[in-house]
Amino acid sequence: FLYGTISFATLRKRQHLAATKMPVQDLLYDWQVWCYFAVLTWALRKQLTRTSAKQASIAAALVAVTWYYILRYTTAYKARGGDNLFDDAYADVLQAPHDRNSCQLLTWVVVAALWCRHEPAELLWTGMLGAMSAAFALTPPSFQKRSTRVPLAYVVCSVLALLAVQRLPQLAVTDAVTFGVVLKALHLLLVAPRWLPSFGRSFDEAGVYAVLGVLIAWRRDRVACWPATDCQKSIFVDLVACAVISADAVRRDRGPTTAAVFCVASLVFSPGAAFAFFLALRAAAARDAYEAPAEAKPLGRVLVIGAGASGLAAAKTLLENGAEVVIVEKTGQIGGVFADAYEGAHQVSSKYITPFSDLRLGPEVESHQSLDDYVAYLHTYAVEHDLMRYMRHATVEVLDKTRRGYRATLLDGSHRTVEPFDRVAVCSGLHQEPKVPDIPGAFKGLVIHSQDYKESSIFKNKRVVVVGCGETAFDVAHAAAANNAAHVTLATRRGFVSVPASFGEDFAPLDCLIANAGTHCWESSWSRRVGFHWFITTKFQRLGMLCVSGSSAGWNQWRGRADAMDWAEGRKHIVNKATKCMPLINRGPKEAWWARPWRWLDKAQADVAVGVDLLDHYEAASFGGRAVRFRSTRADDRHDVEVAADVVVLATGYRQTFPFLKRASDGQDDALPTEHFICDPEEGDLAFFGFARPNVGAIPPMSELQAMWWVAKLQGRATGPRVPSAPYKLTNCRLSYGVDYGLYMFSLAREIGAAPNLARWILERPAVALACAFGQAHAPLFRLDGPFAHGDAPDVCATELLEPIRKRGAAMNCIFGLTLCFFA
Incomplete structure (x- = not known):
């Protein structure tokens, strides 16, 4: 105016x-x-x-x-x-x-x-x-x-x-x-x-x-x-x-x-x-803000079977949400399979991804803990959350479904009791019943399953054969070679993908060399539907391994190429991260003059006198005296190989069985539920935690998020859209329950409203948003928002979880930034 x-x-x-x-x-x-x-x-x-x-x-x-x-x-x-x-x-x-x-x-x-x-x-x-x-x-x-x-x-x-x-x-x-x-x-x-x-x-x-x-x-x-x-x-x-x-x-x-x-x-x-x-x-x-329902449904009395990492995470989550919990552990001690490991065993998942969301490991801890240290961590976790008083030393003999819940028969020594429960969480673990192949013939030496292996002294001056190609098999073969075995042979039926869990304490561990945004979350629907991201990036990953380590089948992996190992998609394999054995396997192939540029990768194991012979794509066919006959698994190669042996270690895995459920499995593994391998839609009160196997990740944080998902579902707090299971399944993996770790974690989180609200954290605390977008699917990310938000999670994300991002270096982070531009 x-x-x-x-x-x-x-x-x-x-x-x-x-x-x-x-x-x-x-x-x-x-x-x-x-x-x-x-x-x-x-x-x-x-x-x-x-x-x-x-x-x-x-x-x-x-x-x-x-x-x-x-x-x-x-x-x-x-x-x-x-x-x-x-x-x-x-x-x-x-x-x-x-x-x-x-x-x-x-x-x-x-x-x-x-x-x-x-x-x-x-x-x-x-x-x-x-x-x-x-x-x-x-x-x-x-x-x-x-x-x-x-x-x-x-x-x-x-x-x-x-x-x-x-x-x-x-x-x-x-x-x-x-x-x-x-x-x-x-x-x-x-x-x-x-x-x-x-x-x-x-x-x-x-x-x-x-x-x-x-x-x-x-x-x-x-x-x-x-x-x-x-x-x-x-x-x-x-x-x-x-x-x-x-x-x-x-x-x-x-x-x-x-x-x-x-x-x-x-x-x-x-x-x-x-x-x-x-x-x-x-x-x-x-x-994207989470809106809590007006009232959460009660959980009632819940039986938790197992006191390993999965059982502790489930019990803690249930207790925090008002459940009456009973933890049953047949060994009477915390730790599950981790408490009964062989000497020198270390985790292959890093200290950034393995711990639970509300008890982190300090900067003084090495990047990959020994299993003894991890069991001590689980004890600390149980004490901090007051879980010890809910534990019982007992075995679940039978679990029957009733009209109002479940009836469990518990055996404590010679004392047997029958108790009612509203719901049951099965956390008994993957490594309970050894899977022992039926190999005909008589063997005059020692045959053990890897579950029974504890000390490497049994290999001294012995001819050792290890059947299997998993991380335990590699650890056993390396221990035998390093402890003066006369000869070591490793046999694999399908091959493997070998990438080290760590490149050194000054570098980011393998399971942190993944960015969330544009990879398995905040990804365009078209890119996810056609798998375009992995179709492109796998080629660069394989090409990089070929140039630096001399092999595109894996990092410094000159033998044992996995079946269906192509250049189309790289996340469909379970990665073997226990790679100390690879330099011993590579000795034969790297004797050629043209392989000299890549011999520097094997210097760390140069002091080990005995190498490891790899029988690539062979399976044990029969025993005979002190020898094992192997048969080729290739369709175009049917000849047999006989290997002299004094000790045979069967690192052939474990059967997935739940004997207390009395299911008729005809000798096959018991099937996991259909809904995210956690529960069946028609029987939502019976849940299974810790049985899905990640490609590059860790089971404990998966179990924690699985427990959150189950509790939110039972209480009516799962407000997100239903996410199909097909995208995260590793269809070409030998394990029917293999999953892409990050995609699986974000699928569960989206259904319960626990996925990080990236826009919110960009505005409120950009450092947290950086950890969400450029970091791996760490457990604290799923405590930032949603029904299980934790007050310490933002500080953990803005400090600890930025450390592996810094350790990657500027070049790799720039590559991840370009990935976001194309696929997010």
Whole structure:
């Protein structure tokens, strides 16, 4: 109002002094501007009454500076004999030096028009030069929770307005009337949505803001440090003012770190685009926020079978959610299979991925713990969560289904009891009943299963044959060679994929060389459906291994290529990470002169005198005295090989059996449930934890998330969409329960609303978002949001889980960043 009055009076005075008459079109146009600001003043009346003195002074200063430049430009323009003040002013800016344009002001209005649909009407006028700063200063964003859907009318008008803005540079060279018509149409588009019907259609708010941000940034106003014309100086003042005020509002809403990022984005894209991107992230965070149900269903009395890592995680989760828990362990000690391991056994999963979400390992711990240390960790976990008092030393003989739950027959020594339970969690572990192949013939030496192997002293001066190619088989073969065995032979039926668990304490471990975003979460649906990501990246992985280690079948793996090991997809194999044996296997193949460039990889085992002979694709056919006859498993090679032996170790795995369920399996493994290998839809009260086998990951964190999923399902808190199991299954794996670790974890988390809300953490704590996007599927990530959110999880993600990302190095992180660009 004040601007219109002063400018009109000033122009009339100058024209009177010049003894000229004011054209009617200028008079009408200036009165139109006067009306614009009269409406703005009327709309601001309530804001002016409740604004603070600080806000009012800031607004007054901004408007005063803007008015100064506008009035200078107005008088100078009229003195030059200009025809139409504001239309030509826009045209002058569009045609000014340095490729500047006035899109910034108009696109700011587009963002404001869409954003403030539930806010006071005065924000619609924030594009009007000096008034923009005043209105925005007096009405900073309130950031109240709103609907996450945008009506069709708003989307159409906003896009049409942006298209009009795109045409302004071309229209600037036309006549003033055409330019003025487009400008008035643009103003109309910004106001029209308030009175247009919604047409019964709406769009996701986050997507709409993201598109607007891209369109605005595409035609951003490149304002130089020192604008050229008076009008550009006015616009520049408004841009800086809007960026500062917006950043201050963002700081109040999300903190100083996010505000700093916003300021950088304002410089790169413009304040309008940065604000649109900010609103897109905020809308996405609100859309993906977990909403807890009004009331959780009771869990009742639950029997947990097993006190290993899976059993402890299940019991702790059940207790935290109000269940009455009884833990039954047949050995009477914590640790399960880890408590009865062979000498020198170490974990092949790292300290970043193996621990539970609420008890982490410190920086002083080596990257891969010994099993003795891990059992001590489990004891600490049980004590911290007071699980010991719920344990019983007993065996479950029979588990019967009843109308109201289950009836368990428990045997404690000679004392047998029958107790009722509402639900049962089976955590008995994979390594209970050894799988012993039926090999005919008599053997005069020692035959043991790897379960019975404890000390390497039994191999001294013996001829040793190890049947199998898993991590235990490799450990046993290496122990035999390192402890002066006379000869060591390793036999494999299908081959294997060998990649070391660690490349040294100063480097990120293998299970941390994976990024979540674009790989197994936040991945485009098309990329996931066609497997395009793995189809591309597998080729680079295999090519890298070929160049650095001389073999594309695995890292430094010159023998034992796995069946179906092609260049199409790399995540369908269970990786053997116990690789100390590979240099001993490679000795024969690397004797060739052309293999010399890769011999440096085997220096660590150079002091081991005995190598390991690999029988590639052979299975044990029969015993005879002190020899084992092997038969080729290749279709084109049927000859037999006889190997002299004193000790035979059968590292042939374990049967998956649940004898207490009395299932008729006909000698086959008992099947796991169909729903994520946890439970069957028709029998949801019986769950199995710790039986799915990851390709590159760890079972304990999987068991913890499985327990959370089961509890959320039982309590009615699984609010997410049902996720199919097919994408994460390793279809070409010899194990029917093999899964892609990260994809499996995020599938469970999405169903219960525990997947990290990436947009929220980008706004609230970018370091956490970095750990979520560039890190592996660590357990603390699934305690950030959802029904099982934990207060310490953000700090763990922002500190500990950034360490393996730093250890990767800049080059690898840049590669992951490119992966995000293509597949996320």
